[in-house]
Amino acid sequence: MKKRVDYFIHKNLKKFLSEQLDYYIKNEVLDIDALEKESFLDKHITRAKMVREIGEDIIDFLAQIEDFQKRLWEKKKFVLSTDYVITLDKIREYAGEEFLSDIIETILKNEKQLKEWEEMDFGKIDKEEDLYLRKDLFDAEYKKLPLDTKYFSEDFKEQLLENITKNHNLDDILDGLLIKSENWQALNTILEKYKEQVQTIYIDPPFNTGSDFAYLDKYQDSTWLTLMENRIDIARLLLNNKGIICLHLDPRANYYGRIILDNIFGKDQFINEIIWAYEKARYSEKKFKENHENLFLYSRSDDYYFKIQYVPRKGETELTKSLGRHQVDYEGKISPDYWVDIPSFSTAMTAGERSIKLLRIYFETQKPEKLIGRILETTSNESNLVMDFFLGSGTTTAVAQKLGRKWIGIEMGDHFWTVVMPRMKKVLFYDRSGISKEKDVKERYNENKAGGFFKYQILEQYEDTLDNLEINTIDNEQMELEFGDKYLLRYFLEYETKDNPSLLNIEKLQSPFSYKLKVNLEEVGEPEEMVVDLPETFNYLLGIKVKKVKVRNSGRKYLFIEGEKDKQEIAIIWREYDAKWEEKDYEEDKKFIREELKEWTPQVVYINGQSILTPDFEDFRADIRSIESEFKRLMG
Numbered sequence: 001m002k003k004r005v006d007y008f009i010h011k012n013l014k015k016f017l018s019e020q021l022d023y024y025i026k027n028e029v030l031d032i033d034a035l036e037k038e039s040f041l042d043k044h045i046t047r048a049k050m051v052r053e054i055g056e057d058i059i060d061f062l063a064q065i066e067d068f069q070k071r072l073w074e075k076k077k078f079v080l081s082t083d084y085v086i087t088l089d090k091i092r093e094y095a096g097e098e099f100l101s102d103i104i105e106t107i108l109k110n111e112k113q114l115k116e117w118e119e120m121d122f123g124k125i126d127k128e129e130d131l132y133l134r135k136d137l138f139d140a141e142y143k144k145l146p147l148d149t150k151y152f153s154e155d156f157k158e159q160l161l162e163n164i165t166k167n168h169n170l171d172d173i174l175d176g177l178l179i180k181s182e183n184w185q186a187l188n189t190i191l192e193k194y195k196e197q198v199q200t201i202y203i204d205p206p207f208n209t210g211s212d213f214a215y216l217d218k219y220q221d222s223t224w225l226t227l228m229e230n231r232i233d234i235a236r237l238l239l240n241n242k243g244i245i246c247l248h249l250d251p252r253a254n255y256y257g258r259i260i261l262d263n264i265f266g267k268d269q270f271i272n273e274i275i276w277a278y279e280k281a282r283y284s285e286k287k288f289k290e291n292h293e294n295l296f297l298y299s300r301s302d303d304y305y306f307k308i309q310y311v312p313r314k315g316e317t318e319l320t321k322s323l324g325r326h327q328v329d330y331e332g333k334i335s336p337d338y339w340v341d342i343p344s345f346s347t348a349m350t351a352g353e354r355s356i357k358l359l360r361i362y363f364e365t366q367k368p369e370k371l372i373g374r375i376l377e378t379t380s381n382e383s384n385l386v387m388d389f390f391l392g393s394g395t396t397t398a399v400a401q402k403l404g405r406k407w408i409g410i411e412m413g414d415h416f417w418t419v420v421m422p423r424m425k426k427v428l429f430y431d432r433s434g435i436s437k438e439k440d441v442k443e444r445y446n447e448n449k450a451g452g453f454f455k456y457q458i459l460e461q462y463e464d465t466l467d468n469l470e471i472n473t474i475d476n477e478q479m480e481l482e483f484g485d486k487y488l489l490r491y492f493l494e495y496e497t498k499d500n501p502s503l504l505n506i507e508k509l510q511s512p513f514s515y516k517l518k519v520n521l522e523e524v525g526e527p528e529e530m531v532v533d534l535p536e537t538f539n540y541l542l543g544i545k546v547k548k549v550k551v552r553n554s555g556r557k558y559l560f561i562e563g564e565k566d567k568q569e570i571a572i573i574w575r576e577y578d579a580k581w582e583e584k585d586y587e588e589d590k591k592f593i594r595e596e597l598k599e600w601t602p603q604v605v606y607i608n609g610q611s612i613l614t615p616d617f618e619d620f621r622a623d624i625r626s627i628e629s630e631f632k633r634l635m636g
Contacts, residue, residue: 009070014063021055060489068493072469075503075636077181077189077460079536080519083150084157085421086164087428087451088131088142094173094453095163100142104128106156113151120422122429144451146425158551169547175452176397176407178424180416181459183389187234187410189459192543192634194408198238199305199384202375202396204248224253229260231389236264238387239300244271244379247296254294261298271297271304276371295375307378369434372399373441380405394420398427401452402435402445421456428452457536460502464519467527468502504635506628509534509608510577513557535559535574538606538627541634544570548600554592562600571602571622577609586612594620606630 010016029048092100107113114125122145125131133141149157161170179186205228232245239245245265249257262270274295372395380386382404388396391411400407401424411420423431430450435441483491499505501517508515512534518527539546544563552558556576563570573593578585590613597605597620607613608627615621 009073010066011070013066014059017059017062018056021052021059024055025051057489060486064490064493068497071636072465072502073462074188075465076537076541076634077185077465078502078517079189079533079540080458080460080464080517080521080530082455082457082533082536083148084160084453084455085146085148085425085428086160086453087144087146089144089451090173090453091147091160091164092142094168095160095166099163103156103160104131106152107131107147110151113147116148116151117145120425120429144429146428146452148425158549161549162551165548165550169545170549171545171547173453174406174455175401176409176424176454178391178397178416178420178454178456179408179410179459180412180457181410182412182461183410184231184234185461186459187231187238187389189540190408191234191237193540193545194238194385195543196238196240197385198387198408199240199243199380200376200386200405201235201239201243201245202248202372202386202388203235203246203390204388204392205390221256225256225260228257229264232260232264235387235389236300241301242303242305243300244304244306245298245300246375246379247298248276248293249296250293251290254296257294258296261296265298265300269299269301271299271306273297297379305379305381307381369395369399369402370438372396373403373435373438376400376403376405391416391420394423398423398431399435401427402431402441404444424454428454457533458521460517460519460532464517464527465502467518467520469497469500471496472499504632506632509628509631510579512574512608513559513576535561535572538572538631539563541631542570542572542606544572550596552592552596554588558592558596560596562602568604569600569602571597571600571605572627573605573607574627575608579610581610586610589613 025048029051030044088100091103108125108128108131118124123130123143125145129135131142131145133143135141149160164170164173179190181189206224232247235245245261247257247261258273272295274297275292276295277292376386376396376399383406385406385408386396386400387408387410389408389410391397391409393415394409394411397407397409397420409420428451430436430447436445497503499507501508501515513531515532515534516529517532518529520527521530539561542563542565544565546561546563548560548562550560552560559574561572561574563572575589581589589611593607593611593613602622604625605613605622606625606627611624613624615624
C-alpha cells in the first residue's frame with residue numbers, strides 16, 4: 001500500500017543554520033575568561049575559526065540537499081493528462097451539426113461510454129434515435145449526454161477540439177476546470193494563467209478534528225497552520241481586485257483561520273464573520289449543543305463586489321412576491337435578510353421593520369448547495385470565475401455550474417473519480433437536487449438549459465518528481481577542477497540531476513508527443529511510465545488564454561495552438577523534430593508552418609527544436625522564440 005507522507009522543507013535552511021552556528025560559537029566555543037588571558041587568546045580564536053569552518057561545510061552540504069528539495073517542491077508540475085467532458089448539444093452548438101453527425105457512429109460503437117451513461121441512469125443507448133430528445137424532418141434536439149474524451153482515441157479528441165475551436169475560443173466556452181492534484185502544486189502550476197482572474201474563492205478545508213475520513217482531516221495544529229497559510233497566500237494572488245475569499249471552519253479551528261486571513265489579507269480587508277446555524281447538532285451533557293460553523297469573508301481590496309440578496313416575507317402582495325431575490329425599498333415593504341448571521345442560542349428574531357428568518361438547512365452533501373449558492377450569488381456575477389481548492393464532494397463546482405459561473409475545482413483524493421466526476425457529469429445532464437429546486441435557479445438551469453463543457457487534468461506530484469530522480473555519473477575530476485573541494489558540498493545535486501525528465505530534459509523535446517515520466521496514479525502499486533502533456537504544461541507556464549487548436553500531419557505530427565497573453569497574439573508550434581534534418585527538410589518545415597499560420601496573425605511564435613522560420617517584411621513579422629529555453633526558464 002502506498003504510504004501517506006508529510007514533507008517538511010525549510011524555506012531557507014542555510015540562513016537558519018548559520019545563525020545557529022554563530023550563536024553556538026559565541027555561547028559554547030568562546031570562553032570570555034580565556035579571552036582575557038593573552039596567553040590563551042590565539043589558541044582560543046583558532047579553535048573558534050576551526051569550528052566555524054567545519055560548521056560552514058556541514059551547513060553547505062545540508063543546505064544543498066534542502067534547497068534541492070525546495071526546488072523540486074516549488075517547480076511547476078507537468079500536466080500528466082488532459083481530457084474533456086462535453087454534452088452532445090454543446091458539440092452541435094460549437095462544432096456544428098455536420099461534425100456531430102460524422103462522429104455519431106464512433107460514439108455508438110464506444111462501449112465504455114455507453115456503459116457509463118447507462119450506469120449513471122442517463123438511459124440505455126443502443127441506436128442513433130436513443131441520442132435524441134426529439135427529431136423531425138427539420139430539426140433534432142439531442143439529449144444532454146456528457147461525452148468523456150478519455151474513452152476515445154487521441155485522434156478523436158484532437159478532431160473534436162479543432163472543430164469546436166474553428167468558430168469559438170476554447171477558454172471562452174469552457175465552463176470549468178477540474179484538477180486532480182495536491183492543491184499547493186496545482187495553485188502554483190496554474191498561477192501564471194489565472195493570476196488576478198478569480199472573483200470568489202470558497203474553501204471548506206480540513207478542520208483539524210483528529211478524525212480520518214474520505215476528505216483528509218487529520219493534522220496537528222502546526223502542520224495545519226503551515227498548510228493553510230501556504231495555500232491561502234498563493235490563492236490571494238489568484239483573486240482579482242474585486243475578489244472575495246470565504247473560509248469555512250468550525251469552532252475547533254476558526255480562531256486559527258482568522259489569524260491566517262488577517263496576516264495574509266490584512267485586518268482592514270475583513271468583511272464579515274458569518275455564523276452558519278444548521279439543524280443537525282452534536283450534543284453533550286456538559287456543554288451547549290454544537291450546531292454552527294463559521295465563515296470568514298475577506299476581500300482583496302476595498303473595492304470588492306458584494307450584492308445583498310433579499311427574499312419576500314410572508315403576507316406580502318403577489319406583486320412583491322414575484323420580485324424574488326431583489327432589493328426593494330422600505331415603501332415596498334420588503335427588507336427579510338436571507339442570511340443566517342444571527343446570535344447564538346436563537347433560531348429566529350424580529351427587529352422592527354426588519355425581519356430575519358433563519359434558513360434551516362439539512363445536509364444534502366458535505367455542505368448543502370443552498371449555503372454555497374448564497375455565497376456565490378452574494379460575491380459574484382454570472383460568468384465570473386469561482387474557485388474551490390479543497391473541493392471535497394464537488395458542491396462548489398456543482399453550484400457554480402447551476403448558477404452560470406465559471407469554475408475551478410482542485411481535489412487530490414480518489415473520490416475525485418468516484419464522487420466529483422460523476423457529480424459534475426450529472427449536473428451537465430441535469431441534476432434535480434439541491435438548489436435546482438429553487439424557482440429563480442430553475443429559470444436558468446433546467447432540463448432544457450443544462451448541458452456544458454469542462455476540462456479535467458491530472459498533475460505530476462512531488463512524489464512523482466522524486467520517483468523520476470536519478471543521479472547521473474559525470475566527470476567528477478572535471479568538476480573538482482572547476483569547483484575544487486566545494487563540488488560535493490555545494491554543486492553535485494544540481495549537476496548530476498540536470499537531465500532528469502521531471503526537471504525537463506531538453507533533448508527529449510525533439511519528440512514532444514512521447515515525453516514520458518514515471519508516475520503512480522493509484523493509491524497502490526508501483527510507478528509506471530506514461531506520456532505527459534507537454535503542450536498543456538507549456539500553456540500554463542506562459543499563462544496564455546487558449547483560443548484555437550489544430551493538428552496536422554505532413555509525414556510528421558504538428559500541433560498548432562493559438563493563444564493570447566497581455567493583448568499579444570501568440571502561436572505555439574509543436575512538432576516531431578529530427579536533428580539529422582537536411583536543408584530541404586528545414587525548407588519544407590518552414591513552408592508548411594507558414595501556410596498553416598496564414599489564418600492567424602501571431603505577434604510571437606514559439607517553436608520546439610531547430611527551425612529556419614524567420615520573420616520577414618511582408619505578411620509574417622512575428623517574433624520567433626524557442627520553446628526549450630522558455631520552458632526551462634519558467635519550469636523552475
